[in-house]
Amino acid sequence: MAANHELLNRVREALADIPGIEEKAMFGGVCFLVDDKMCVCVRREDIMCRLNPNSYHNELEKPGVQQMIHNGRVMKGYVFIAPETMQNKADFNYWISLALEYNKIAKSSKKK
Secondary structure, three states, X not given: OOEOXXXXXXXXXXXXXXXXXXXXXXXXXXXXXXXXXXXEEEEEOEEEEEOOOOOOHHHHOOOOXXXXXXXXXXXXXXXXXXXXXXXXXXXXXXXXXXXXXXXXXOOOOOOO
């Protein structure tokens, strides 16, 4: 697993009070699913957040934020957050909060 253990623990701590959390190895790291929906992933030193695909474009303008591209395809609503963009607790919590907010209305991609 190519995930920073300190960052994994920060995410675990941020999500500790949320019921229905599942950790799953995905995308070369660890993804945190909330209510069976991908919410936040840790890969190397970055986190990947699933944001509202209708409004995440504003977040892409911020330094250290990058669009997720998977197998050559742009993943709408998924962004990578670089370590320098989430060094302090307030910035880190901002990204976690955005992901959790969208998770409430996100559709599950769980296969039936």
